[in-house]
Amino acid sequence: MATSTMFSQLAGGMIVSIEIFILTLVFSLPLGLLVALGRMSKIKVLSGAIKVYIAIMRGTPLMLQLIVVYFAPYYVFGIAISASFRFTAVIIAFSINYAAYFAEIFRAGIQSIGAGQWEAAQILGYTKTQTFFKIILVQVIQRIIPPVTNETITLVKDTSLSFVLSVAEMFTIAKQIGAREASIMPLMAAGLFYFVFNYIVAFGMDFFEKKMSYFR
Amino acid sequence: MAEVLLEIKNLRKVFEDNAEVLKDFNLSVHKGEVVSIIGPSGSGKTTALRCATMLTPISGGSVTYIGKKAVWEENGKICYAPKAQMKEIKKSFGLVFQNFNLFPHYTVMQNIIDAPIHVDKVPKEEAKKRALELLDRLGLKDKADFYPFRLSGGQQQRVSIARALALQPKVLFFDEPTSALDPELTAEVLKVIKQLASEHMTMIIVTHEMQFAREVSDRIIFMEHGVVQAEGSPDELFNSDNARLKEFVGKLTC
Ligand SMILES: Nc1ncnc2c1ncn2[C@@H]1O[C@H](COP(=O)(O)OP(=O)(O)O)[C@@H](O)[C@H]1O
Numbered sequence A: 001m002a003t004s005t006m007f008s009q010l011a012g013g014m015i016v017s018i019e020i021f022i023l024t025l026v027f028s029l030p031l032g033l034l035v036a037l038g039r040m041s042k043i044k045v046l047s048g049a050i051k052v053y054i055a056i057m058r059g060t061p062l063m064l065q066l067i068v069v070y071f072a073p074y075y076v077f078g079i080a081i082s083a084s085f086r087f088t089a090v091i092i093a094f095s096i097n098y099a100a101y102f103a104e105i106f107r108a109g110i111q112s113i114g115a116g117q118w119e120a121a122q123i124l125g126y127t128k129t130q131t132f133f134k135i136i137l138v139q140v141i142q143r144i145i146p147p148v149t150n151e152t153i154t155l156v157k158d159t160s161l162s163f164v165l166s167v168a169e170m171f172t173i174a175k176q177i178g179a180r181e182a183s184i185m186p187l188m189a190a191g192l193f194y195f196v197f198n199y200i201v202a203f204g205m206d207f208f209e210k211k212m213s214y215f216r
Numbered sequence B: 001m002a003e004v005l006l007e008i009k010n011l012r013k014v015f016e017d018n019a020e021v022l023k024d025f026n027l028s029v030h031k032g033e034v035v036s037i038i039g040p041s042g043s044g045k046t047t048a049l050r051c052a053t054m055l056t057p058i059s060g061g062s063v064t065y066i067g068k069k070a071v072w073e074e075n076g077k078i079c080y081a082p083k084a085q086m087k088e089i090k091k092s093f094g095l096v097f098q099n100f101n102l103f104p105h106y107t108v109m110q111n112i113i114d115a116p117i118h119v120d121k122v123p124k125e126e127a128k129k130r131a132l133e134l135l136d137r138l139g140l141k142d143k144a145d146f147y148p149f150r151l152s153g154g155q156q157q158r159v160s161i162a163r164a165l166a167l168q169p170k171v172l173f174f175d176e177p178t179s180a181l182d183p184e185l186t187a188e189v190l191k192v193i194k195q196l197a198s199e200h201m202t203m204i205i206v207t208h209e210m211q212f213a214r215e216v217s218d219r220i221i222f223m224e225h226g227v228v229q230a231e232g233s234p235d236e237l238f239n240s241d242n243a244r245l246k247e248f249v250g251k252l253t254c
């Protein structure tokens, strides 16, 4: 096989990997914030249920979660699974898994903001919702950039786990070509891709961190 | 006699750990009056302010602003004024914290105008104009675009006073406004409070600055163990023969 063909196939996989990465962030970050708020809720049933959810997400392999999400429609609802569901299942599994991790980061961030900020806002007449979105959240975001960067970098590499559902992302394709051609080159190329991708992610997060350091 | 702006009656506060921090605390403050609260650490001064400003729920008694009951105990239950009335009540007071609690992600200007704009619905231009006047009065005109971290403690505390004043409260509480500051910065904050006193702002000030309390107050309250031990004009209090008060004042002034 020509090197150019290999690269064009890998490039297709690369786009799928990037799609998984972006969609996961788009869904898991807001979901993580909601989960964090639920986890801190005074309603015991809610916070208890969310604790269990977080424990499962963090305590079991993501690869297993991918498989469970993919087969759930069939085993739980008896719905036939179409091949096109693979990609959706990957996005769902990644999103609920990463939401759990992000939730814990958000929670730590929210709890690190002193009561004084809430109290000052209360005295000034802000509602709780106004206080959270106007006063607290920006400060939380500034503080959680480093741990969120770590998770995001892990996510780049974790996208390769989609191979268990044979979703045609970078790693799956590299493995296929590698097996067919009996060559390690495609996998090496994939490795380089993850490295460069993460380099760009880290660079972006670093830029964001600097932008957010206008206050202390 | 001027209108009573704040009336605290038989206020009791018991924390979850059963410590009775306030026992039958009473205070009424008239329009234009400056009342200082002094007393040893742990005597319940902060708790009294927090109960009065509804940051902490009371355990008994009542708090009334401008003749409207804000919070009170009835048959062992704590009741709050209905929502609309509470909103009006909350607009009638402000609180300046010991450690300022400015919003770090807002500039000085934003700190001052954000609540008037988003809580009181004051038009932005109007809020800005008022803020600039306040900053001018408090000697901070050139700091409008600074973020709080670039200001000294004294400047931060003056901004927090401006932020409270921007909502035009009828009563302003201060909880040890200078105890996080070194003496030089303390002086600039005390000067601002004295200026407000001369403009007849109604204020309730918890402080350890005896000389200041003496100069600025119409009335001083000496608290200990959750009760008012002595109360009177500065001269009455500083010449009192209450042994505990003498000891307390003596310790702080020499
Ligand atoms: N949240 C709380 N829970 C339990 N005890 C408290 C709490 N806040 C204050 N106290 C206690 O109440 C007493 C009075 O505290 P405080 O009002 O802060 O006194 P002051 O401001 O006069 O120094 C202290 O003994 C303090 O330990």
Ligand SMILES: [Mg+2]
Residues within 6 Å of the ligand: B045, B046, B047, B176
């Ligand atoms: Mg105190």
